[in-house]
Amino acid sequence: MYRTEEGFDWLQPLKKIAKAVILFTRNLSFYFSQIYFMSYLFTSESVSEGHPDKVSDQISDGILDNFLAFDPNSKVACETLVTTGQVILSGEVSSSTYIDVQDIARDVIKDIGYNNDQYKFSGESCAVMSLIHEQSEDILRGVERNKKEDQGAGDQGIMFGYACNETDDSIPLTLDIANRLLLELSNLRKSKKIPYLRPDSKSQVTVEYDENDNPLRIDTIVVSTQHDEFDSDDERMLDKIRKDIIEVLIPIVKNGYSSEIKKLFNKNIKYHINPTGKFVIGGPHGDTGLTGRKIIIDTYGGRGAHGGGAFSGKDPSKVDRSAAYAARHISKNLVKAGVSDEILIQVGYAIGVAEPVSLNVNTCGKSKLSISDSKLSKIVNEMFDLKPHSIESRFKLRDPIYLETASYGHMGRKSEKKTKSFNSKYYGVKKIEVELFPWEKLEYVEQLIKTLKKWIIMIKH
Numbered sequence: 001m002y003r004t005e006e007g008f009d010w011l012q013p014l015k016k017i018a019k020a021v022i023l024f025t026r027n028l029s030f031y032f033s034q035i036y037f038m039s040y041l042f043t044s045e046s047v048s049e050g051h052p053d054k055v056s057d058q059i060s061d062g063i064l065d066n067f068l069a070f071d072p073n074s075k076v077a078c079e080t081l082v083t084t085g086q087v088i089l090s091g092e093v094s095s096s097t098y099i100d101v102q103d104i105a106r107d108v109i110k111d112i113g114y115n116n117d118q119y120k121f122s123g124e125s126c127a128v129m130s131l132i133h134e135q136s137e138d139i140l141r142g143v144e145r146n147k148k149e150d151q152g153a154g155d156q157g158i159m160f161g162y163a164c165n166e167t168d169d170s171i172p173l174t175l176d177i178a179n180r181l182l183l184e185l186s187n188l189r190k191s192k193k194i195p196y197l198r199p200d201s202k203s204q205v206t207v208e209y210d211e212n213d214n215p216l217r218i219d220t221i222v223v224s225t226q227h228d229e230f231d232s233d234d235e236r237m238l239d240k241i242r243k244d245i246i247e248v249l250i251p252i253v254k255n256g257y258s259s260e261i262k263k264l265f266n267k268n269i270k271y272h273i274n275p276t277g278k279f280v281i282g283g284p285h286g287d288t289g290l291t292g293r294k295i296i297i298d299t300y301g302g303r304g305a306h307g308g309g310a311f312s313g314k315d316p317s318k319v320d321r322s323a324a325y326a327a328r329h330i331s332k333n334l335v336k337a338g339v340s341d342e343i344l345i346q347v348g349y350a351i352g353v354a355e356p357v358s359l360n361v362n363t364c365g366k367s368k369l370s371i372s373d374s375k376l377s378k379i380v381n382e383m384f385d386l387k388p389h390s391i392e393s394r395f396k397l398r399d400p401i402y403l404e405t406a407s408y409g410h411m412g413r414k415s416e417k418k419t420k421s422f423n424s425k426y427y428g429v430k431k432i433e434v435e436l437f438p439w440e441k442l443e444y445v446e447q448l449i450k451t452l453k454k455w456i457i458m459i460k461h
Contacts, residue, residue, distance in 0.1 A: 043206040044174035044301030048182040049407035050199020052289025056080040057406040060291045060313030062108040065400035069422040071097035072398040078313035082284040090131040102128040113199040120285035151389040152352035154318040161327025161345040162304025163335040171412035175301030177205045198226035200282035222272040226282035242273040316397035325439040337448040341366040354387040369455045395438040413437040
């Protein structure tokens with residue numbers, strides 16, 4: 001087939017072989033690029049303070065704060081259900097004080113912005129039913145000790161702490177943007193700069209990462225916001241909402257970031273603004289809310305792990321809350337000390353036992369230490385006392401600091417001092433200076449660097 005009048009043409013089969021080699025090489029190159037150099041998408045979501053589940057979280061933490069304000073030794077586990085015109089409070093409390101839980105629930109609801117009967121849920125008119133009762137003596141017996149330092153864990157379970165270097169606050173970028181979108185949207189609502197907004201809203205952010213987990217660009221932003229029915233034409237109304245979100249909200253959020261992150265806000269972002277259409281019916285009227293249903297939003301947006309226990313409504317004897325804060329504190333200090341670009345910590349407890357049954361530090365394959373994760377775990381265990389009472393004391397967790405945690409995340413927030421005022425019809429007004437989000441402080445960074453210095457490998461980025 002390769003013969004010519006001049007004889008056999010050796011060039012033709014060689015050309016064919018060359019083409020096959022080139023094609024094979026290209027395919028092989030593509031194959032390996034998919035395995036080793038493939039980017040990926042990751043998504044986190046958030047919800048506003050007006051979302052029904054977050055309304056429940058805030059009521060539960062508002063009640064907890066008031067118990068702690070007038071009796072710091074209170075043991076509280078408060079659960080809240082909200083629906084159309086109804087609030088149901090339940091749970092267990094052991095305290096020497098008495099508070100009006102109905103008034104507290106109403107105040108929280110009004111502060112969120114549910115103060116209009118058109119919403120079918122208002123702090124002024126909703127019914128509040130309390131089913132709160134005394135805490136089990138069997139549980140109290142396992143927790144309380146003659147020596148406070150021997151205080152046992154309030155329950156068994158596993159807790160996680162996570163930190164990474166994607167943002168200044170050491171939380172995943174996807175969650176950080178999702179939270180900031182709704183926080184700024186709330187500010188626009190309360191300032192009346194976008195007057196038609198109602199309290200309930202949700203966000204979702206998708207970011208493309210490279211094979212080394214570095215963010216490349218924002219791929220998709222989803223915002224669903226409750227609103228007044230301010231126009232008879234639904235399409236015209238939705239166009240206005242879309243325009244305000246993209247042209248007013250997004251620039252505010254973007255400008256709050258460093259120049260490096262600003263670059264990720266590209267022109268090709270896919271926006272889904274109220275993708276189901278108008279969103280007039282919302283809040284507890286549109287969907288029943290329960291305490292503890294937004295635990296991934298409360299923590300790391302799905303990037304780290306979660307033990308499963310909710311935070312809101314629980315006093316710090318419940319290690320679901322206090323140990324998760326302690327683990328976050330350790331992981332953030334480790335990342336800021338340069339130990340690893342990413343840290344995941346697991347700690348386990350047995351009910352009634354003070355010492356944790358386990359502590360594991362995972363550097364997620366990004367360690368800058370010349371020691372194993374198991375060795376690092378032992379060092380961390382020696383440096384940090386993780387008994388429940390020690391955690392309470394270190395972070396002053398018996399102070400009433402929890403209402404502020406119940407929306408826009410428990411992690412990645414700014415630690416700050418604040419004077420809070422509590423008004424009781426039985427005990428009068430009490431003002432308390434507290435420190436919010438103390439587990440976000442970085443007071444152990446220098447100590448960690450000093451302790452781990454001989455094992456740190458200097459890596460240029």
